[in-house]
Amino acid sequence: MVGHCFEMKIRNLRVFAVPAAILVFVTAVIPLIILATSVIDKADIFSIWTKSPVRRALFFSLWQALLSTAFTIFLGLIATWYLSRYQFFGRRTFFALVTVPFVLPTVAVGAAFIAVLPRALHHSTFAIVLAHIFFNISIVVRTVGPRWNSVDDQLIDSARMLGATPFQTWRYVIMPLGKNAIFSATALTFFMCFTSYGIITILGGPGLATLDIEIYRRAVQLGDLSGATVLAIAQMLLIAIAFLLWSRSRSTELISFRAQAVSHRRLSLAPKCFFLTLTAFFTVPVLALVAASLRTRDSWSLTGWRVFLGIQNQRGFDFNFWQAIQTSGKYALIASCIAVPTGIAATYALSNRISSHSRLSAFAILPLAISPVVIGLAILITYDVQPFDFRSSWLLIPVVHAAIALPFVMRSALPIVDGIPNDLRSVASTLGAGPWRRFLTVELPLLKPAISTGLAFSLAMSLGEFGATSFLTRRESRTIPIIIASLFGKAGDIPRTTGMAASLVLIVTTAMIVITIDRKSHT
Amino acid sequence: MKKTSITLSASLAASLVFMAAACSSESSSTKELTLIAYDSFALPEGAFDVFTEETGIKVHIALSGDAGEMVAKASLTSGNPEGDVMWGVDNTLISRATDSKIFASDPTEVDYGYVCVNFDIAALGSAEPPLTLDDLVSDAYKGMLVVESPATSSTGLAFLLATVAAFGDSWPDYWKQLVANDVQVVDSWDEAYYTAFTRYGGDRPLVVSYSTSPPAEVIFADPPLAKGSPAPTGVASETCFKQIEYAGVLRGTKYSDQAQQLVEYLAGPTFQALLPESLFVYPVNQDVALPQSFVDYAPEITTSFSIPPDEIAKNRQSWTDQWSAIVLR
């Protein structure tokens, strides 16, 4: 009888994953299929790889992704070890510093790096790798941190008592225990670096083009849609497969870090220096941005800020920032309203079945894995007839934002949903609660942390999204990242300082949202 | 229990679909036209008020990326366009646009501008500013010029086209000389202007920009320049390539008459008068007086280079590839 009920429950729970699947189908899969069948010239499927710009782009994509991933993982693991196991002054702040950048807008961060780096390095692999570390260390901390945090101190003590030197302890106990999480962090970091678009656009340069940039060039400048689509699909398949293979384990989540029972050991000098350097790494670009927003060529000025806040009217400017803030905010809220329930429902449905969940996660990553240009074009030719004429609806953009945030909502929800014991549901049943009441009174409160983190991710990603947003036609006022990009396209002190001011505000707002929601989910 | 969840999921999906579809049907009233333009199409408030008063039609602006993206999307959706009128296809893209038949009829010229080498007066000091393309390869200007890559920047492309027009088949030699003269290449205009140009802290006093950049420098100077002082930058007036922008009715629009009216408005004096100080281009309409800032600070360009649009379309890629091979070794 119990077995029968359990079976029924599993069968009907899976239905909750349907909205997530629909979202991905609607925004990525169907459009891509239609685009592929309309524009691909079969000859291109093979011949595209013979073109040297394509090969150069592929090689550079791989090279910079590998380099970035290696450094990110290395530095990230060091930081994660101390963050997850030691108590020290400023730990909370540092944690925020390290984990927030992941969702910061690429346009604004690019501006910050330009502001801080010397000219010679503005367009270099060095700058790109630096920026990638800045964004992606968060992945390591959030994925490996919880795993290492849960390693009992006494387990480490056991190893020591069995004669293991600190190095041996690290090698034979700590690393193996974190193995799955480390693999997942590596996979996700590599994926983010490989498909990095905003950063490469800003910090890349002649000769520093990734596959995404090459896809853009083909589609937009050369008019070679067929070639561009072939490349995009190839990239997408590669990413999805790699992702699927590597994300099998459960510890693939980016979750709020509940740092429990952290040891009271103090940090020695070397880790302290490391953290100081890392703190500088994370704060200096932002400070440079502050300076850049206030500084014209040889003097200090508040004009940039005044124009941004609408206090000073500027001839020749028609950027209404308050409207842009409203639009950005509206899109972010709608995107979250779609992404969060959809993602949590999907995780909820599949948390008991690891392979299904990892397949759906890999599937959900598709909108991110496909170049924004190609998605934009694909949507254009797919939704152009009634009753599916979505492309003329302003809702399209928030929906695309939701699709982009979905995989992160799902991943962050998994460990929390996992942690809800099945027995709790059974207990509630025996106490007379029907399915809905069970859900509302027992499970929903326990899902709160998942909802918070998912919300933080979707809001932040929507606010900062640039690639897809700029490519899709916008019928309403500009979003803030679009304005920032437009400002940097105008000559003069004022557009420049205003652009810097806008970037700074966007960064701080996004950071505040994430930190506040993260904090709240800890109580 | 099973039924509830299925019903719920199905209705969630269905509502998303219908919500979006419903929103889209709003915009099909004849009282509104959609004008597609590039992202930097920033006009003062009320730019279309006169049009609305005269015709009763509201103009809704849809921003579509940069000019290249805009045309790429329009080509793809040719015959079933996203809007009614398109603004901002320039002469480097017009061939592609007409080939894909995105316009219902021949598009109208609406504005023009010049891509020229700008120089920082203060940084040059007592040295003579350059005037012609040939000047740029002389020793006097060694290591001073920054250009944008034609593969990634429309400004860069325009400059390349200038050299092709100026030197014909031997344009590659010119570029070899530029390379020997230590030219710097960057990806985009804002990289060149805001980072490499000496005016903003860079080390290159010569940059490929627009002939309307000097008035922009004055208008947007902070702190404002003293009245009567000259513009801080100047233009090498014989290095210019003429860029022309077009607007036209999109093929497949349901409101071609109204769309035509809008295009006429865009070329008319009321609208054209707004162009100089918002888009920093010259109005095509001769009846429009230029604003004072242009009169005072924008140099008059009497000679400029140009290439027929279909020639550009045919050769653009091979010229760019050739350029890359020479310059980006």
Add this chain to the structure above:
Amino acid sequence: MSLIIDNISFSYGERTILGELSLEVPTGTTTAVVAPSGSGKSTLLRIIAGLLTPSSGSIILDGKNLSLVPTHLRSIGMVFQDNQLFPHLNVYDNVMFGLRMAKTEKTIAANRCRDLLDLVGLSQAAKQSVATLSGGESKRVALARALAPSPKLLLLDEPLTGLDSELHDRLAHDLQRILHATSTTALLVTHSIPEAEIISDSIHRLQITIDIVPDGEKK
């Protein structure tokens, strides 16, 4: 391989957890320290193990002062209250761990491992995952693991606490047998006098106030 605890005291902030404790464990015998929970028993073990530094006093093992010797070089084994088996290793590899760290030659290590598993009665379970072990089985694996590298001293932290009573008695006798069979010098802490009486050769009562009162010998 006798252990001498010489005037150890430990304070944490203003609280004195251990005050001037002295104790001796003769070679090859098992001594039990009995005291109620919370009286600093675990702290004592951690100090002996080198996981904590005492505020004063010293530990002398086999005539050697351990004050400056780091934990992994002390050759002291420990069975933790909750066993702390390595979750990523199976039973066999858990028991092998200390031998691997000491880079013991492969055949010698394998033999030792096998012998210990036999001794604790778990030779069948060698390839099992530690997650599938019962409470009693885990305890025995923990014991085998601690004994494998032939430590000079074995520490046991409340070894039978939490096990159900039938298991309790059986395991207590097993422990006593194994410790004697291996001639291990051992120190165990517990709050249960009966438990101490079965397993150990001598008992010391640890009181919250300073001195310990040496009590009777085992019957």
